[in-house]
Amino acid sequence: xxxxxxxxxxxxxxxxxxxxxxxxxxxxxxxxxxxxxxxxxxxxxxxxxxxxxxxxxxxxxxxxxxxxxxxxxxxxxxxxxxxxxxxxxxxxxxxxxxxxxxxxxxxxxxxxxxxxxxxxxxxxxxxxxxxxxxxxxxxxxxxxxxxxxxxxxxxxxx
Numbered sequence: 001x002x003x004x005x006x007x008x009x010x011x012x013x014x015x016x017x018x019x020x021x022x023x024x025x026x027x028x029x030x031x032x033x034x035x036x037x038x039x040x041x042x043x044x045x046x047x048x049x050x051x052x053x054x055x056x057x058x059x060x061x062x063x064x065x066x067x068x069x070x071x072x073x074x075x076x077x078x079x080x081x082x083x084x085x086x087x088x089x090x091x092x093x094x095x096x097x098x099x100x101x102x103x104x105x106x107x108x109x110x111x112x113x114x115x116x117x118x119x120x121x122x123x124x125x126x127x128x129x130x131x132x133x134x135x136x137x138x139x140x141x142x143x144x145x146x147x148x149x150x151x152x153x154x155x156x157x158x
């Protein structure tokens with residue numbers, strides 16, 4: 001059940017959880033999003049139920065946002081975050097960079113070189129519309145952005 005709900009709301013859930021970390025001018029319940037009203041499976045609840053009075057809450061009862069999404073996924077045996085290794089079958093070039101899937105406009109990337117594990121992990125932030133290059137091996141990466149272009153703009157600053 002969580003698997004189908006996760007597939008249906010992966011991008012909106014991550015965006016909603018990320019947005020909840022920033023101050024918002026308007027508050028809207030996650031369950032009233034357009035996708036939830038479209039007849040698909042209901043989204044996973046990103047707020048825990050809390051503990052009964054006089055008891056200590058479990059992680060699942062008190063977790064919220066992305067932490068809760070990850071815990072629910074772990075309970076169902078689903079990895080909700082992409083932790084698969086990047087393509088290490090070649091060196092990325094400006095003409096043919098290694099594509100890194102992302103639902104956000106930036107993503108932390110760790111390069112271990114070509115062939116894989118030929119140097120220590122070098123971490124850098126890869127941003128949308130800008131190539132990234134590993135300073136150790138020179139491999140070039142690009143963000144394969146699949147998110148909502150305007151996900152962060154609905155919280156207008158007044």
